[in-house]
Amino acid sequence: MSPERKGVVADVSALWAWIVLAAVVAASVIVVEVGRRLLAGRLSARWPGAGRVARRVAAPAFAFAVVVGGGAAMPYRMLGDQAEDAVGQAVRIAAIGATTWLVLRIGYALTDPPLARLTRIEGDRNRRARRARTQMLLLRRIAAVLIVVLAVGAALFTFPGVRAVGAGVLASAGVAGLVVGIAARPTLGNLLAGLQLAFSDALRLDDVVVTQGHWGRVEELTLSYVVLRLWDDRRMIFPVSHFTEQPFENWTRHSSRLLGSVELHVDWSVPIEELRTELHAALRDNPLWDRRDWMLQVVDVQPNGLVTLLAMMSAADSASTWDLRCDVREHLISHIRRHHPEALPRLRVEAAPWEDGRDADGREQEGRAAPGGGRPARPDTLRRA
Incomplete structure (x- = not known):
């Protein structure tokens, strides 16, 4: 050809x-x-x-x-x-x-x-649903990381030089694993902490937690950090290990229902039974009350003539509990001011000297003359604070 x-x-x-x-x-x-x-x-x-x-x-x-x-x-x-x-x-x-x-x-x-x-999912099954969602998300992230790592390894091993290096690394896998473990100790610690949180049911997505004085909801839970959405829409980011090493409050671990409390300091003359009836009536008309629990009790008597009233009421979740507490506090204060102003906090003091110039033991009071040469007038024995 x-x-x-x-x-x-x-x-x-x-x-x-x-x-x-x-x-x-x-x-x-x-x-x-x-x-x-x-x-x-x-x-x-x-x-x-x-x-x-x-x-x-x-x-x-x-x-x-x-x-x-x-x-x-x-x-x-x-x-x-x-x-x-x-x-x-x-x-x-x-x-x-x-x-x-x-x-x-x-x-x-x-x-x-x-x-x-x-x-x-809402209602009673919400806690189990949040647990399953948290675990599924973490497992999906772990699977994605493993797939990407395997893919990168497979791509690198297509190069003949890398295969030779990889054979040497595998021959000394014990030493290499020890070095990598020491260098990546914080990362591995957070990884294990994330798995522990997810599968021990200690923390779930949308849980309401309090840690280091911050109240917030768990917005994101990863293998390395936890994002809390605070009440004012700020985000606090904590390492996962924080929730396995430090104590924290979980308000929704078993149920989202909470008890809220309101304290009032009033005078001894406050009508307790009437105030208790008024509290129940206010709760019945408030849609935030879950119709579960309520009470009004005198929990303390103070030496300055005041008593401490504690009102407690239940709500479906933490946000509703906060709003219900504010509503009840405002309602009780308004009711006392409008119908029983004499029950507002007052300060009792001891008055002296007496009108005739003698003290309580009958002794003469020197230099106590009133202006114009008269005796000093007797002050009130009870003064409003």
Whole structure:
């Protein structure tokens, strides 16, 4: 065969190889598109979640189809020795990346619907739902981290030099593991603390906690930190190990219901029974009261002539408890001021001297003359504070 004819045949073969490559890539994309349309169309009518899954995995599925199809039909022999190695390396790394992306998207697409259902659960089952949601989120994050680490390792091991280094590292895995464990001790400690919190049910998403004087809800719980949303919409970020090493209050561990208390310091003349009746009437008309518990008691008698009243009432959650306490406090103060002003706090003092210039024991008081030479007037024995 003449050189000219061989050149023509080579050109035709190269052109045909690239046409086959384009056809294979186009066929792969068409197959993925058909599957996406089936999931989003006919199958979504029977399984509503199929459409959401198709939308979430569409982009990585197309990338996976292009990379795998292109890698399978790539005419490596026509690229030359150096280009063949470089292109093959790039295709392998791209395939690992596309596969990792697809697996992560599939996992997230399958776990998002149950997480959404758990978020909408209210009532008595809310505590179990928050526990399951917290554990599912942490397990999903752990799985994602492991998949990414394995993918990075697989991509690195496609390089011959890295494989040689990896064999040496595996030979001294004990020493390497010890060094890595010492260097990453805080990170590993937070990782274990996060798992401990999630699976010991000590802390869950949306729990109401008090730590270091801060009241807030658990907005985010990861393997390294916990985000508390405070009452004024600030965010406090704590390391996970803080909640395993330091004491904290969990107001919603077993139930979200709480008892709120209101203290009043009033005079001894306050009508206790009438105030107790008024408290019950106010609670009946307040939608924040959960109709569970209430009481009004005298809990202390002070030497300055005051008594301490403690009113307690229950509510469905911490936010309702706070608002109910404020409402009850305002109502009781208004009722006492309007109907029993004599029961407001008063200060009792002992008055001296007497009008005749003698003290309580009958002794003369020297230098106590009133202006104009008269005796000093007798002051009131009871003064309003």
